[in-house]
Amino acid sequence: MQIYLPIAELSVNAFFLLGLGGVIGLLSGLFGVGGGFLITPFLIFIGIPPAVAVATGANQIVASSFSGVLAHLRRRTVDIKMGLVLTIGGALGSVIGVYVFSILRALGQIELLVSLCYVVFLGIIGGLMFIESVNALRRSKSGAPRRPRKHHGWIHGLPLKMRFRTSKLYISAIPPFVIGIGVGVLAAIMGVGGGFIMVPAMIYLLGMPTAVVVGTSLFQIIFVTGLTTFLHATENHTVDAPLAVLLLLGGVVGAQFGAQLGVRMKGEQLRILLAVMVLAVCFKLGFDLIARPSELFSIGGVVVG
Numbered sequence: 001m002q003i004y005l006p007i008a009e010l011s012v013n014a015f016f017l018l019g020l021g022g023v024i025g026l027l028s029g030l031f032g033v034g035g036g037f038l039i040t041p042f043l044i045f046i047g048i049p050p051a052v053a054v055a056t057g058a059n060q061i062v063a064s065s066f067s068g069v070l071a072h073l074r075r076r077t078v079d080i081k082m083g084l085v086l087t088i089g090g091a092l093g094s095v096i097g098v099y100v101f102s103i104l105r106a107l108g109q110i111e112l113l114v115s116l117c118y119v120v121f122l123g124i125i126g127g128l129m130f131i132e133s134v135n136a137l138r139r140s141k142s143g144a145p146r147r148p149r150k151h152h153g154w155i156h157g158l159p160l161k162m163r164f165r166t167s168k169l170y171i172s173a174i175p176p177f178v179i180g181i182g183v184g185v186l187a188a189i190m191g192v193g194g195g196f197i198m199v200p201a202m203i204y205l206l207g208m209p210t211a212v213v214v215g216t217s218l219f220q221i222i223f224v225t226g227l228t229t230f231l232h233a234t235e236n237h238t239v240d241a242p243l244a245v246l247l248l249l250g251g252v253v254g255a256q257f258g259a260q261l262g263v264r265m266k267g268e269q270l271r272i273l274l275a276v277m278v279l280a281v282c283f284k285l286g287f288d289l290i291a292r293p294s295e296l297f298s299i300g301g302v303v304v305g
Helices: 015-029 037-046 049-072 081-107 108-143 174-190 195-205 209-234 239-264 267-290
Strands: 002-005 009-011 162-163 170-173 297-299 302-304
Touching: 002 239, 009 015, 009 174, 015 239, 015 297, 037 108, 037 239, 037 267, 049 108, 049 174, 049 209, 049 239, 081 108, 081 162, 081 209, 108 174, 108 195, 108 267, 162 302, 170 174, 174 195, 174 209, 195 209, 195 297, 239 297
Parallel strands: none
Antiparallel strands: 002 009, 162 170, 297 302
């Protein structure tokens, strides 16, 4: 069944969009990421304009993350206090990101920026996460004792310390606030929840337990991506409502299954699966940047291709 998307200005199979939303929701509940690092490229792959894919993808992340958070709240694996600090920083970052997005869209450079951001960030984060996860799995199979996480002295020396009881931490609020700003900027420019950066940052930089990281990441994603969607809709008019609704319906259902499945898997297994998917999307986008276009076009009578 084909459905016309008025903002994207093309027709797409409705069941395909429902299935895509379901897969992203599954990943959201499973890994604690909004899934935007997958849904935005997939929408671009099927012909959705990058500006619309970024804004509408951010909208879908809100619903799938909210559904996932409900499951984690029932298990008390959400550090709400930490999530609020991250959200404050994320709100500031999203305002900055939408402003930059508007400028680059007016210059006609937004498609190149989105692709380059994905290749760089996904390549770095995916590679580091994959290496760490493989080493952790090897240690667990060999029976070697787990190395304690290094607590960075400069972080503990910062002012404005707060006690995060759910995470069992007493650290400065500045690092999570700065992380939130960075994630907010990425949410606005790339249409992501930022979980692929936030999850490793919360684990390795802040020292949070993996069990708490997933739910807390989803909690923050809800508010930051919600604000990002609102700003894109009012400032850039790039949110496609029919596309968003179909992705939302699939995402809410998928997130519940993902949260249940995530309980049965080890933290190292979850991280290595996430790393593999991050790298796969990175390679695909990188290939598209350097590959010869399938269709030739002309500018001023000169054939380009």
